[in-house]
Structure formats: structure tokens, C-alpha cells
Amino acid sequence: MALLELHSVSVAYGRIQALRDISLTVEEGEIVTLIGANGAGKTTTMKAISGLVPLSQGSIEFDGADISKVRADLRVVRGICQAPEGRGVFPGMTVRENLEMGCYTRRDRKAIAEDFDRVFELFPRLKERATQAGGTLSGGEQQMVAIGRALMARPRLLLLDEPSMGLAPQFIQQIFNIITEINKQGTTVLLVEQNAQQALSRAHRGYVLETGSVTRASTGKDLLADPAVKEAYLGVA
Ligand SMILES: Nc1ncnc2c1ncn2[C@@H]1O[C@H](COP(=O)(O)OP(=O)(O)OP(=O)(O)O)[C@@H](O)[C@H]1O
Numbered sequence: 001m002a003l004l005e006l007h008s009v010s011v012a013y014g015r016i017q018a019l020r021d022i023s024l025t026v027e028e029g030e031i032v033t034l035i036g037a038n039g040a041g042k043t044t045t046m047k048a049i050s051g052l053v054p055l056s057q058g059s060i061e062f063d064g065a066d067i068s069k070v071r072a073d074l075r076v077v078r079g080i081c082q083a084p085e086g087r088g089v090f091p092g093m094t095v096r097e098n099l100e101m102g103c104y105t106r107r108d109r110k111a112i113a114e115d116f117d118r119v120f121e122l123f124p125r126l127k128e129r130a131t132q133a134g135g136t137l138s139g140g141e142q143q144m145v146a147i148g149r150a151l152m153a154r155p156r157l158l159l160l161d162e163p164s165m166g167l168a169p170q171f172i173q174q175i176f177n178i179i180t181e182i183n184k185q186g187t188t189v190l191l192v193e194q195n196a197q198q199a200l201s202r203a204h205r206g207y208v209l210e211t212g213s214v215t216r217a218s219t220g221k222d223l224l225a226d227p228a229v230k231e232a233y234l235g236v237a
């Protein structure tokens with residue numbers, strides 16, 4: 001049994017069919033990546049998993065239980081946590097307060113303190129900026145807050161939607177290093193990325209989405225070597 005299983009999931013926005021019959025699995029301990037062009041349905045897949053859009057068909061199992069009809073906030077309690085596309089940092093709150101929002105359902109003070117230490121170790125920049133308002137952080141720093149906040153919930157499955165979007169090259173490298181480190185520390189990761197080269201080289205396995213359907217599924221290594229993937233997503237003929 002995988003940690004996460006999507007069985008023939010379809011999602012529609014009115015008459016627009018965004019996902020058609022998607023099946024995928026994420027095993028405990030893996031980094032799995034979803035790659036695909038703009039509009040392929042990557043964000044919709046993440047929203048279906050976190051409960052932000054209803055399924056028109058199919059089912060989603062998490063940790064052996066059917067969660068297809070479970071409310072989004074209760075999926076967070078079960079351990080599914082998303083760092084949203086576009087970051088979603090609260091501008092009027094400090095960095096520390098933003099991070100605290102990630103664990104507002106928790107009461108285990110000692111473990112929360114440990115998790116603050118862990119997040120500040122992963123992101124030393126955030127430690128320096130702990131009292132700065134979220135709205136005054138740079139784009140890359142806001143991305144760090146969004147990931148750090150998701151980690152404060154101690155997720156079993158971390159959903160990351162385009163964590164490298166809009167970042168300078170040295171920041172991109174750093175974000176991917178941190179994702180690898182988070183995974184090594186025991187968190188399972190589902191990663192959506194435009195940066196297919198980085199994502200596939202870090203992931204255990206990957207899926208290619210094209211106009212709402214899964215067209216390829218393999219190890220990250222095999223997908224990197226696949227001529228069709230190379231041509232469409234890696235910018236090499
Ligand atoms: N709220 C919505 N209402 C109507 N159509 C939507 C809505 N959200 C997404 N769509 C459509 O569903 C399809 C999939 O969108 P989605 O955001 O999942 O793509 P994506 O793979 O994440 O793309 P990108 O790489 O640009 O982020 C697109 O055709 C999009 O226009």
C-alpha cells in the first residue's frame with residue numbers, strides 16, 4: 001500500500017475537463033515529481049489531493065483510507081500539507097508568526113520548538129529575518145517561508161507547487177537542495193515543477209501530464225533519458 005494513491009481521478013471546472021482519469025502513487029519516503037506544460041493540470045492535481053477541488057470521478061486514498069470526501073482542513077490534520085503556488089505569505093505577520101500559522105493545530109510545545117530550530121537550520125536566512133514582516137521579504141525569502149510553514153505542520157506528505165518559480169539560479173539550487181534534505185529527514189514529497197531537469201534529477205519517480213492525462217511514468221533517471229521528455233521538457237532535441 002502506497003502512502004498516496006489516486007485512482008482514475010477526473011476533475012472538471014464547469015465544462016472544462018482539467019483532469020481525465022489520472023492514476024498515480026506516492027510511496028512513503030519518496031520524492032515524486034509531476035511535470036508538464038502550462039495548463040496540463042499539475043496544480044489541479046495538487047488541489048484535488050489537498051481537497052480544494054472536488055473530484056468528478058475516481059478516488060484518492062491516503063495512508064489506506066479513502067479521503068475523497070474529507071474536508072481540506074481535515075486532510076491537513078491527517079498529514080497532507082501544501083506550500084501553495086504563488087507563496088501565500090501573510091504580509092502583516094512576521095516571519096516567526098507566519099511559521100507559527102503552520103502549526104496552529106498543534107499543542108506539543110517542545111516538539112514545536114524543535115521544529116522551529118529545524119526550519120531555521122534549513123533556512124538560516126529566515127532566522128536572521130524572524131521579526132521582519134512577511135510582506136517586506138524578497139520573493140525567494142517568501143518561498144522559504146511558505147515551505148517552512150508547511151513543514152511546521154510536521155506533514156507526512158508535503159505538496160510543493162513550483163517552489164522554484166521566479167527564483168534566481170543560485171536560489172533555485174538552494175531550494176532543491178533543501179527539498180532533498182527535507183526528504184532525507186523523512187518527509188515524503190510530491191513536487192510540481194517547470195524546472196524538469198532539476199525535479200527529475202532529484203526525484204525517485206516522475207509522471208508526465210499532458211492536457212489532463214498521465215502520458216508517461218517512470219523513474220526520474222529514465223524520464224531524464226527519454227528522448228520525448230528531453231525534447232518537450234528539457235529543451236534539448
Ligand atoms: N478555477 C478554474 N476555472 C476554470 N478553469 C480552470 C480553473 N483552474 C484551472 N483551470 C483550467 O484547468 C486546466 C489545468 O490548469 P492547472 O492550473 O491545473 O494547470 P498547471 O499544469 O498547473 O499549469 P501551470 O504550469 O501554468 O501552472 C487549464 O486549462 C486551466 O485553464
Ligand SMILES: [Mg+2]
Binds near residue numbers: 042043044
Ligand atoms: Mg500550476
